[in-house]
Amino acid sequence: MPTLTIDGKQVTVKDGTSVFEAARQNAVEIPHFCYHPKLSIAGNCRMCLVDIEKMPKPAISCNTVATEGMVVHTQTEKVQELQKNVLEFILINHPIDCPVCDQAGECKLQKYYMDHTLTDSGFRETKVHKPKKVDLGPLVMLDDERCILCSRCVRFTDEITKTGELCIVNRGDRSTLTTFPGKQLDNKYSLNTVDICPVGALTSKPFRFQCRVWFLKSTPSICTGCSTGCNININHNDGKVHRYLPRENEAVNQCWSCDEGRLSYDFINEGRLDRPTIHQDEKTVSASAEDAVAEVVGALRRLAPEDVVFVGSAYESNENNAALKKLARELGIETVHYSAHETEDPYFDDFLIKADKNPNRAGVEKLGFQRFSGGTQTKLVVALEGLGKSDLERLKSDEPVLFVLLASNQSDSAEYADVLLPTATFAEQAGSFTNFQKRVQKFDKAFEPEGSVKPAWRWLAEIAKGLGKDWKGISEETLLEESFGLKREDLGETGKILE
Numbered sequence: 001m002p003t004l005t006i007d008g009k010q011v012t013v014k015d016g017t018s019v020f021e022a023a024r025q026n027a028v029e030i031p032h033f034c035y036h037p038k039l040s041i042a043g044n045c046r047m048c049l050v051d052i053e054k055m056p057k058p059a060i061s062c063n064t065v066a067t068e069g070m071v072v073h074t075q076t077e078k079v080q081e082l083q084k085n086v087l088e089f090i091l092i093n094h095p096i097d098c099p100v101c102d103q104a105g106e107c108k109l110q111k112y113y114m115d116h117t118l119t120d121s122g123f124r125e126t127k128v129h130k131p132k133k134v135d136l137g138p139l140v141m142l143d144d145e146r147c148i149l150c151s152r153c154v155r156f157t158d159e160i161t162k163t164g165e166l167c168i169v170n171r172g173d174r175s176t177l178t179t180f181p182g183k184q185l186d187n188k189y190s191l192n193t194v195d196i197c198p199v200g201a202l203t204s205k206p207f208r209f210q211c212r213v214w215f216l217k218s219t220p221s222i223c224t225g226c227s228t229g230c231n232i233n234i235n236h237n238d239g240k241v242h243r244y245l246p247r248e249n250e251a252v253n254q255c256w257s258c259d260e261g262r263l264s265y266d267f268i269n270e271g272r273l274d275r276p277t278i279h280q281d282e283k284t285v286s287a288s289a290e291d292a293v294a295e296v297v298g299a300l301r302r303l304a305p306e307d308v309v310f311v312g313s314a315y316e317s318n319e320n321n322a323a324l325k326k327l328a329r330e331l332g333i334e335t336v337h338y339s340a341h342e343t344e345d346p347y348f349d350d351f352l353i354k355a356d357k358n359p360n361r362a363g364v365e366k367l368g369f370q371r372f373s374g375g376t377q378t379k380l381v382v383a384l385e386g387l388g389k390s391d392l393e394r395l396k397s398d399e400p401v402l403f404v405l406l407a408s409n410q411s412d413s414a415e416y417a418d419v420l421l422p423t424a425t426f427a428e429q430a431g432s433f434t435n436f437q438k439r440v441q442k443f444d445k446a447f448e449p450e451g452s453v454k455p456a457w458r459w460l461a462e463i464a465k466g467l468g469k470d471w472k473g474i475s476e477e478t479l480l481e482e483s484f485g486l487k488r489e490d491l492g493e494t495g496k497i498l499e
């Protein structure tokens with residue numbers, strides 16, 4: 001455990017820690033391009049130079065091991081001059097097309113230029129031109145002129161996915177990033193290369209030119225693509241989701257996410273249910289919120305608990321399912337069921353992607369819900385979110401007199417519903433999911449839902465009120481605490497494992 005001094009501050013780090021990491025762990029930011037905490041050290045960009053006393057010349061901090069008594073300076077005039085020179089070298093052949101570059105606003109090269117240089121280039125020769133629009137694979141586009149050859153993307157495919165599609169060919173200023181002959185950058189995690197590319201060389205085909213990044217707001221959330229529950233930030237603008245980016249949680253997804261999960265946001269933007277409806281006389285008609293709730297309240301008043309089935313959802317939050325359980329308990333309904341999304345022959349691997357495509361199966365199981373199996377011959381079914389294909393078939397064969405669905409999107413279940421209450425997606429409410437590790441992870445509200453759309457628990461609270469129940473003061477916090485014994489603030493940034 002060496003103790004060293006960085007910019008006058010004494011720090012103690014684990015044996016083998018680099019000077020760069022020692023600085024980072026102690027909130028000293030050293031400019032860098034090629035270093036990435038999850039990849040091997042390449043040491044090729046030379047941007048992370050620091051002065052180390054008793055060393056004859058500045059050293060790259062990412063490839064220098066911290067040793068006892070070392071005295072490091074990250075901000076000397078010499079270091080700053082050298083970093084300025086490194087930037088000038090990198091920019092010699094760079095097209096400087098920031099105004100049309102998707103990375104502008106979140107580009108390390110742009111940022112360091114603003115921080116360190118802000119001078120015109122001294123290069124007066126003709127720049128080397130390279131291909132501007134290279135199709136690397138189904139989701140990733142390369143601009144070779146912007147590539148600074150840091151090799152982060154190459155190391156990602158060599159070391160993380162172990163698919164090894166990428167390489168750097170040719171020498172000197174003719175060097176270019178490319179795929180091996182006959183190969184494409186086509187693996188389940190390819191868009192992570194776009195995240196780790198420090199410049200605008202790699203861009204995401206679904207996101208490029210959709211929105212300038214400075215218009216985007218970012219909300220911490222959880223991916224709903226499978227039961228891993230990768231931590232993400234939802235990037236959105238004006239109530240529209242433009243992208244998910246992975247958010248660091250070492251215990252769940254490290255700093256990665258899969259392509260399918262990160263592109264699974266269309267359902268928030270499209271195909272939404274936006275008003276309550278009631279099916280009457282073979283027709284589906286719009287209804288006011290009051291009338292739709294009154295229809296459900298009337299049925300619940302008329303029927304005995306044994307004639308009613310509540311079906312939660314492994315796709316809905318802990319809080320919405322907890323509200324369903326609360327209402328069931330207050331009505332004397334003993335067993336609550338749950339349905340789940342079903343995927344034929346689901347893909348999974350031993351990295352992040354799970355076969356179970358439901359973000360909250362562990363949550364509904366913790367609530368004690370039983371898998372919906374139909375055959376109940378009930379008169380009223382109240383369900384959250386929608387039923388899986390086979391569950392819906394079972395429900396149809398039971399022919400309930402009234403099927404009430406609280407759901408966010410059009411679906412086969414929504415088509416079959418007699419009363420439809422439009423609900424917020426997870427992006428439009430705060431809540432939590434319990435992942436396959438039984439880790440309860442919270443997500444925040446990114447933006448308000450439109451019109452009469454609201455979280456399922458709020459609809460259930462209105463139904464409870466109509467039945468004369470006292471649900472005053474109910475919130476996401478009280479629902480989580482009542483059913484899971486957890487305070488929302490205790491979940492922290494990385495979640496909490498259920499006991």
Ligand code: SF4
Pocket residue numbers: 146147148149150151152153154177196197198199201202
């Ligand atoms: S494309 Fe980006 S990540 Fe890959 S080598 Fe070039 S600059 Fe680095």
Ligand code: SF4
Pocket residue numbers: 223224225226227228229230253257258259260261262352353354
């Ligand atoms: S692994 Fe699962 S939770 Fe993670 S990004 Fe992919 S689909 Fe989403």
Ligand code: FES
Pocket residue numbers: 031032033034035042043044045046047048049060061062063
């Ligand atoms: S970050 Fe150290 S050489 Fe590139």
